[in-house]
Amino acid sequence: MPEIVDRLILDPPEFALGRTPLDLTGAGLSVVEAEFGEATIETELIRQQLGEAVTHRHEPNKEIGFKLQVRAEGEVSLPEVATTLQQKVGVLAREGGWLQRDFKVGGEFGSLACEVKRATLANFAGWQRGESPDVTLALLCGPLWYATEEIESPVFKLENGRALEFTLPEVEGTGPGLIRCRVKNTGATDLRGMVLALESQDHPQDATASTTAKLVYQAESLTPAGGATVATRVDESVSHSVVRANLTAGWTTILHSTIGGVGHMTHVGPRRLRVRVYDPSSSAGGVELNAQFRPLGALAWSDTFVIRPTQVVGKFSLLDLGECRPERAVLGTQRWEWRILARALSGSGSIDVDTVYIEPVEQHAVVRAPDMSSANESDELKSPGKGETVATGAGAAVWSNPENIKASDESKATAELKSGQGSSNYLRASNFAFAIPEDASVIALEPKIKRSASEAGKIEDIAVRVTKGTPPGFGGGGWAWEDHIDPNRFWTTSEQVRVYPPSKAFKWWGLPTPVEVNSSDFSVWLWVINDPLTGSPIARVDHISLTVYYALSEEASICYQSRSVEFRSDGILRQHPIDNVWGELINEGFSLYSPPSYMEGRAARGLIVPSAGDLDGLADSGAHSLEAQVFYRPGFPFAREAAE
Numbered sequence: 001m002p003e004i005v006d007r008l009i010l011d012p013p014e015f016a017l018g019r020t021p022l023d024l025t026g027a028g029l030s031v032v033e034a035e036f037g038e039a040t041i042e043t044e045l046i047r048q049q050l051g052e053a054v055t056h057r058h059e060p061n062k063e064i065g066f067k068l069q070v071r072a073e074g075e076v077s078l079p080e081v082a083t084t085l086q087q088k089v090g091v092l093a094r095e096g097g098w099l100q101r102d103f104k105v106g107g108e109f110g111s112l113a114c115e116v117k118r119a120t121l122a123n124f125a126g127w128q129r130g131e132s133p134d135v136t137l138a139l140l141c142g143p144l145w146y147a148t149e150e151i152e153s154p155v156f157k158l159e160n161g162r163a164l165e166f167t168l169p170e171v172e173g174t175g176p177g178l179i180r181c182r183v184k185n186t187g188a189t190d191l192r193g194m195v196l197a198l199e200s201q202d203h204p205q206d207a208t209a210s211t212t213a214k215l216v217y218q219a220e221s222l223t224p225a226g227g228a229t230v231a232t233r234v235d236e237s238v239s240h241s242v243v244r245a246n247l248t249a250g251w252t253t254i255l256h257s258t259i260g261g262v263g264h265m266t267h268v269g270p271r272r273l274r275v276r277v278y279d280p281s282s283s284a285g286g287v288e289l290n291a292q293f294r295p296l297g298a299l300a301w302s303d304t305f306v307i308r309p310t311q312v313v314g315k316f317s318l319l320d321l322g323e324c325r326p327e328r329a330v331l332g333t334q335r336w337e338w339r340i341l342a343r344a345l346s347g348s349g350s351i352d353v354d355t356v357y358i359e360p361v362e363q364h365a366v367v368r369a370p371d372m373s374s375a376n377e378s379d380e381l382k383s384p385g386k387g388e389t390v391a392t393g394a395g396a397a398v399w400s401n402p403e404n405i406k407a408s409d410e411s412k413a414t415a416e417l418k419s420g421q422g423s424s425n426y427l428r429a430s431n432f433a434f435a436i437p438e439d440a441s442v443i444a445l446e447p448k449i450k451r452s453a454s455e456a457g458k459i460e461d462i463a464v465r466v467t468k469g470t471p472p473g474f475g476g477g478g479w480a481w482e483d484h485i486d487p488n489r490f491w492t493t494s495e496q497v498r499v500y501p502p503s504k505a506f507k508w509w510g511l512p513t514p515v516e517v518n519s520s521d522f523s524v525w526l527w528v529i530n531d532p533l534t535g536s537p538i539a540r541v542d543h544i545s546l547t548v549y550y551a552l553s554e555e556a557s558i559c560y561q562s563r564s565v566e567f568r569s570d571g572i573l574r575q576h577p578i579d580n581v582w583g584e585l586i587n588e589g590f591s592l593y594s595p596p597s598y599m600e601g602r603a604a605r606g607l608i609v610p611s612a613g614d615l616d617g618l619a620d621s622g623a624h625s626l627e628a629q630v631f632y633r634p635g636f637p638f639a640r641e642a643a644e
Contacts, residue, residue, distance in 0.1 A: 006025070006031070006034065006101055006102060006103045006104075007023070007025045007026070007100075007101070007102040007103075008023070008024040008025055008031060008034075008066070008099065008100070008101055008102075009021050009022065009023050009024070009099070009100040009102075010022040010024065010088055010092065010097060010098070010099055010100075010116070011088070011091075011092075011097045011098055012098060012100040012113060012148070014100075014113070014148055015098040015100070015113050015146075015148075016097050016098045019091070019097065020088075022084065022085070022088045024066065024068065024137075028070055028077075028080070028081045029068050029069070029070060029081060029085075030068065030069045030070070031066050031067070031068060032067050032068070032069055032134065033065075033066065033067040033134075034064075034065070034066050034067075035063075035064065035065045035066075036062070036064050036101070036639065037062030037063045037064050037065075037141065038062065038637070038638050038639070040060060040062045040063070041059050041060075041062055041143055041637045041638070042637075042638070059143035059144075059637065060143060061117065061140055061141060061142060061143060062114075062140075062141050062142075062143055063138065063139070063140055063141075064099065064114075064138075064139040064140075064141050065136060065137065065138045065139070066136070066137045067134040067135070067136055068085075068134065068135045068136075068137055069134055069135075085121070085135075085137075086121065089119045089120070089121050089137065092116050092118070092119035092139070093118060093119050093120065096115065096116055096117050096118070097115075097116045097119075098113050098114070098115060098116055099113060099114055099116050099139060099141060100112070100113040100148060101113070101114075101145070101639065103639060110639060110640075110642045111147070111148040111149070111642075112145035112146060112147060112148060112636065112639055112642055113145065113146050113148055114141045114142055114144065114145050114146065115141060115142040116139050116140070116141050117140045117141065117142065118139070118140040119137070119138070119139050119140075120137075120138045121135060121136070121137055121138075122135070122136040122138065123135050123136055143175075143637065144175045144176065144177075144635040144636065144637060145635070145636045145637070145638075145639055145642065146177055146178050146633040146634070146635055146636075147172075147173075147177070147633040147634045147636075147642060148633070149633075150631045150632065150633055151172065151631070151632055151633070151634070152629065152630075152631055153166075153168055153629055153630040153631070154629070155627055155628070155629050156627070156628045156629070157186075157625075157626070157627050157628075158608075158624065158625055158626040158627075158628075159625050160187075160623040160624070160625055161623055161624065161625075162216075162276065162355055162609070162623065162624070163215075163216050163355075163357065163607060163608065163609045163610075164607070164608040164610075164626050164628055165215055165216065165605065165606070165607055165608075166605065166606050166608075166628065166630075167603055167604070167605045167606075168603060168604040168605070168606070168630060169603045170597060170601040170602070170603060171200060171594065171595055171596070171597045171602060171603065171604045171632070171634075172597055172634040173594060173595075173596045173597055173634025173635045173636060174596050174597070174598055174634075174635070174636050174637060174638075174641050175596050175635035175636055175637050176593040176594065176595070176596055176635050177593060177594030177596070177632055177633050177634040177635035178569045178593070178594060178632065178633040178635070179568070179569055179592050179593055179594040179630065179631070179632040179633075180566055180567065180568040180569065180592075180630075180631050180632070181196060181566070181567045181568075181592070181606070181608075181628060181629070181630050181631075182564050182565075182566045182628065182629050182631070183196075183559065183564060183565050183566070183567070183608060183610075183626055183627070183628045184562075184563070184564045184626065184627040184628070185559045185560065185561055185562065185563060185564070185565075185610075185624075185625075185626060186562070186625040186626060186627055187561065187622075187623075187624045187625035187626070188561060188622075188625075189561065189612045189621075189622055189624070190557035190559065190560050190561055190612070191557060191558055191559040191560075191565075191610050191611060191612060191624070192368065192369040192439065192556060192557050192558060192611060192612060192613055192614045192615075192618060193318070193366075193367070193368040193369065193558065193610070193611035193613060193614050193615035193620075194366075194367055194368075194558060194559065194565065194608065194609065194610050194611065195274065195357075195359060195364075195365070195366050195607070195608070195609040195615070196363075196364075196365045196366075196567050196592070196606065196607070196608050197215070197272075197359040197360050197361070197362075197363065197364045197365075197606065197607045197609075198360065198362065198363035198364075198592065198595065198604055198605070198606045198607075199269070199360035199362040199363065199595075199604065199605060199606075200362065200595030200596075200597075200602050200603070200604040200605075201269070201362055201595065201602075202267070202268045202269030202360055202362050203360075203602070203603060203604060203605050204266060204267075204268065205600070205602060205603060209266050211262070212259060212262060212263065212264065212265050212266045213265060213266045213267045213268075214358070215357065215358055215359065215360070215605070215607040216355065216356075216357055216358075216607070217259075217355070217356045217358065218240070218354070218355055218356075219240075219241055219242040219255060219353040219354055219355060219356060220240040220241065220242060221259060221260055222242075222255055222256065222257060222258065222259060222260065222356070223255070223256040223257070223258040223259075223260060224242045224244075224254065224255060224256075225253045225254060225255060225256045225339065226244065226252040226253045226254050227244060227245075227246070227252070228242050228243060228244035228254040228255060228353075229242070229243055229244075230242055230243075231243040231352070241278065241352040241353060241354045242254065242255055242352065242353045243350070243351075243352045243353075244342060244350065244351055244352075244353075245350040246348070246350070247287060247342055247343060247344035247348070247349040247350060247351065248343065248344060248347055248348070249343060249344060249345065249346070249347045250343060251290065251341045251342070251343045252341060252342055252343065253339050253340070253341050254340055254341065254342050254351065254353065255339065255340040255353055255356075256337070256338075256339045257336075257337045257338045257339065258337065264296055264335070264336070264337055265335065265336060265337070265358075266335055267326075267335065267336065267358060267360075268328070268335065269360065269361070269362060270323055270324065270325045270360075270361045270362075271323070271324045271326075271358050271359060271360060271361065272320065272322070272323050272324070272358075272359040272360075272361050272364060273291045273304070273320075273321040273322065273323075273324060273338065273340075273356065273357070273358060273359075274318055274319065274320050274321065274356075274357040274359060274609065275289065275318070275319050275321060275340065275353055275354075275355065275356050275357070276316055276317070276318055276319075276353075276354040276355040276356075276357075276620065277289070277310060277316065277317060277319055277351055277352060277353050277354065278315070278316050278317075278351070278352035278354065279310040279312065279313045279314075279317075279349075279350075279351055279352075280313070280314065280350055280352070281313050281349055281350065282313060282314075282468070282469050282519060282521055283313065283468045283469045283516070284309075284310060284311050284312060284313050284468070284512075284513060284515075284516055285309040285310065285311060285345075286309075286310070286344055286345055286346055286349050287309065287310045287342060287343070287344050287345075287349045287350075287351050288307050288308065288309045288310075288342065288343055288345065289307070289308050289309075289310075289319060289321060289340060289341065289342050289351070290303070290304070290306065290307050290308070290321065290340070290341045290342075291303075291304045291306070291321035291322060291324065291338060291339070291340050291341070292304070292338065292339055292341065293324040293325075293326050293336060293337065293338040293339075294326065294336065294337060294338075295326050295327045295328065295335060295336050296335060296336060296337060298327075301339070302324075302325075304321055304322030304323060304324060305322060306320070306321055306322030308320065308321055308616070310351070311513065311616055311617045311618075312513065312515065312613070312617070312618065312619045313515065313516070314515065315515070315619035315620075315621055316354060316619060316620050316621070317613055317616065317617075317618070317619055317620055318609070318611050318613065318615050318616065318620050319616060320615070320616065321340065323361060324336075324338055326338075340353065340356075357607065357609055359607060359609075360607070361589075362595075363590055363592050363593065363595070364589045364590055365567050365572065365587050365588070365589040365590060365591075365592060366587070366588040366589050366615065367558050367565065367567075367572050367585050367586070367587055367588070368558065368588070368614050368615050369439075369556045369557060369558055369614045370556065370558075370585070370586070378440070378549075378550055378551070378552055379547055379548065379549045379550070380434055380435070380436065380547065380548050380550075381545060381546070381547045382432040382433060382434055382545065382546055382547075382548075383406055383407060383408075383432070383543065383544075383545050384405065384406055384429035384430055384431055384432055384524070384544060384545075384546075385406065385430070385431035385432065385433055385520075386403070386406070386428075386429070386430050386431040386520075387402035387403045387404065387405040387406055387413060387427070387428065387429055387544070388402050388403075388427075388428050388430075389402050389415075389425045389426070389427060389428070390425055390426040390428050390525075391425050391426075392423065392424070392425050392426055392527060393423075395421060395422075396421070396422070396423050396424055396425045397415040397416060397417050397418070397421055397423070397424040397425065398415065398424075398425055399413050399414070399415045399424065399425055399427045399541075400413065400414050400415065401413050401414065402427060402428075404541075404542070405427065405429055405541050405542070405543055405544045406429075406543075407543060408450055408542055408543035409542070409543075410542060411542070412540045412541060412542050413427060413540070413541045414538050414539065414540050414541075415427070415528070415538065415539045416536055416537075416538045417458075417459065417528070417529070417530035417536065417537055417538075417539065418530075418536045419530075419533065419534055419535055419536055421530065421533075422529055422530060422533060423462060423527065423528065423529045423530075424527060424528045424529070424539065425527075426525045426526065426527055427525070427526040427527075427541060427544075428523050428524070428525050428526075429523060429524040429525075429526075429544040429546070430520065430521055430522065430523040430524075431520045431521075432522060432546055433520075434514075434517045434518045434522070434548060435518060436514035436517050436518055436548060436550055437514060437550075437552060438513075438514050438515060438618060438619065439514075439552075439556050439557075439618065440514050440550040440551060440552050441511075441550060441551045442511045442512055442513065442514060442517060442548060442549070442550045443511070443549040443550055443551055444502035444511075444548075444549040445466050445479055445502060445505070445511075445512075445546065445547070445548060445549075446499065446500060446501060446502055446546070446547040446549070447464060447466060447481075447500045447524045447544065447545070447546050447547075448497055448498065448499050448500070448543075448544070448545045448546075448547070449464065449497070449498050449500075449526060449541060449543070449544050450495060450496070450497045450498075450541070450542040450543040450544075451491055451495070451496065451497075451498060451539070451540060451541050451542070452491060452492065452493060452494060452495040452496065452540045452542075453490075453491035453492065453493060453537055453538065453539055453540065454493065454537050454538040454540070455493065455535060455537040455538075456490065456491075456492060456493050457490050457532075458490065458491075458530055458531060458532055458534070458535060458537040459490065459491040459528055459529070459530060459531070459537050459539050460489045460490050460491065460528065460529060460531050461481070461489065461526070461527070461528055461529075462527040462528060462529050463480050463481065463525075463527050464480065464481045464500050464524065464525070464526055464527075465478045465479065465480045465481075465524070465525040465527070466478055466479045466480075466522075466523070466524050466525075466546070467479075467522075467523055467525065468512055468516045468519075468521070468522060469521050469523070479505045479506070480505065480506045481500040481504055481505055481506070490531070491528075491539065495540075495542065502549075513617065513618070514550070515619070517548055524544055524546050526541065526544065557577075558574055558585055559574065559575075559610070560575070560577040563575040563576070563577060565585070566582070567592055568592065569591055569592055569593055569594075570591070571584055571585075571587065571591070572584070572585045572586075572587045573585065593635075594632035594633065594634060594635060596634075596635060597634075606628075606630070608626060608628055610624045610626060611624075612624070
């Protein structure tokens with residue numbers, strides 16, 4: 001039987017890093033018969049064309065088989081060949097691997113590799129006895145072949161901008177291939193978040209169509225609505241944004257997708273809307289945004305079912321408004337429209353919209369800073385820089401000398417709760433001058449009050465509250481400690497330091513951000529009562545302090561300055577800040593693949609959105625600089641398609 005001319009290598013180094021390759025046609029072996037299983041793939045494709053199979057599922061695995069003999073003229077003995085082959089098959093059976101095939105078809109050459117998922121040997125007993133019959137090597141492999149040489153794109157660059165857009169012309173391959181996109185951070189700030197979105201099937205291949213199917217739109221180029229206007233901003237190099245002031249508690253449309261002077265958009269396929277917004281208020285979470293969409297001509301709007309509150313104030317942040325799945329318009333090239341709505345939960349607020357990213361979800365990967373430990377790593381204890389009495393209602397007792405709470409020095413703030421008067425005003429402590437790092441995670445809050453009373457058994461807390469601003473009233477937002485049922489709730493005549501532990505707090509909102517904690521209006525509020533309503537006891541407060549517990553992580557960034565992050569078909573890797581080693585990151589979204597060109601020679605385009613914040617919760621401050629390069633191996637169901 002003639003020897004097969006293909007060169008066959010198990011675990012080639014280009015695909016199986018760290019493995020020992022085994023050349024089946026050069027290790028004292030001859031391949032005398034080969035079956036590459038492509039008939040299985042061809043049958044499945046025919047079934048799909050006939051409507052007998054689901055057209056969008058993956059093709060089945062293929063079975064590849066070889067009959068092997070030991071070369072009579074080889075320098076390697078039969079026992080040596082047997083041991084080497086058996087060891088390699090054992091590794092493939094347990095862990096899988098790769099098969100490389102260098103071949104010749106019709107005078108043209110090609111080199112491909114496919115993934116091996118399982119391996120078995122048959123008729124091996126004769127070899128072990130020193131005989132040399134044909135031995136059958138059977139491999140269960142993935143359905144596709146991949147090019148052994150990577151195709152490299154040019155280096156795409158972003159200089160001091162918000163997003164990097166790039167195009168890969170005429171991507172090769174007739175099936176999904178392997179891809180990796182290496183992104184280098186050439187800016188001056190570590191990156192905590194990044195989005196990579198790719199499209200080919202949904203990419204408008206006609207260059208004229210792309211003018212209304214862009215991936216990035218500045219808000220001012222669209223249509224403000226509901227009283228929103230285009231305004232100039234001077235911070236963070238943002239020249240203009242769409243501003244909607246005087247928001248109410250009801251939903252208001254603030255931005256519409258109609259492109260000024262052009263018309264509607266022509267995107268095809270599902271899209272994810274992400275917006276870069278600025279909340280000028282002093283309290284995060286007060287403004288919420290929502291996105292709706294519909295095909296042109298439809299009456300009803302569909303909802304993305306994502307209501308996103310602003311988590312950052314005084315700086316820009318990126319908010320994900322969810323996925324739009326517009327149907328195609330019945331007639332015309334302009335296909336769909338969307339709108340962004342906003343509301344202020346308190347009934348008053350404002351929002352600026354800078355940029356809208358219309359991200360394809362054909363391939364959509366998101367990576368953000370790794371979750372930090374929930375255990376406390378650091379803490380700061382601060383005294384207030386300001387003390388004041390704030391009215392709670394008519395007739396409430398006023399605090400005298402409220403500034404005395406700023407230090408533990410026996411100088412006291414006092415409030416006389418006269419008979420029948422009941423409660424006090426708020427004693428507010430603020431301006432703590434915290435300096436919690438913005439990339440920290442706040443874990444807990446713990447106020448302490450050094451206090452006493454002129455009479456025992458009469459004065460108790462109504463509530464101790466920590467809030468991000470002006471208190472909304474009893475039972476509203478913030479963290480609160482209430483001692484109504486505590487048998488030791490009454491203040492004593494001897495001075496004591498009362499600690500309000502985090503475990504005893506009622507939490508009406510989640511943990512604040514470092515920006516909120518560091519603001520001057522982050523406050524501790526004390527509200528007391530004369531419980532028996534008899535006599536005229538005096539409440540005395542010497543000092544109020546606040547401890548903020550938070551966690552830090554030196555590994556919080558996903559891409560350090562002058563380092564890289566790599567999006568790959570087999571996951572996402574981050575480069576160490578100093579050493580040339582890579583660690584895995586958790587991906588939100590899909591594993592990437594090289595889009596097939598089929599017969600059309602399709603192009604692909606991509607969008608990279610970096611962020612100094614963590615995508616939603618931390619500010620995206622400053623512009624960014626990036627370099628990106630794409631490396632891909634085209635995919636082919638049949639080896640003949642890759643012959644050159």
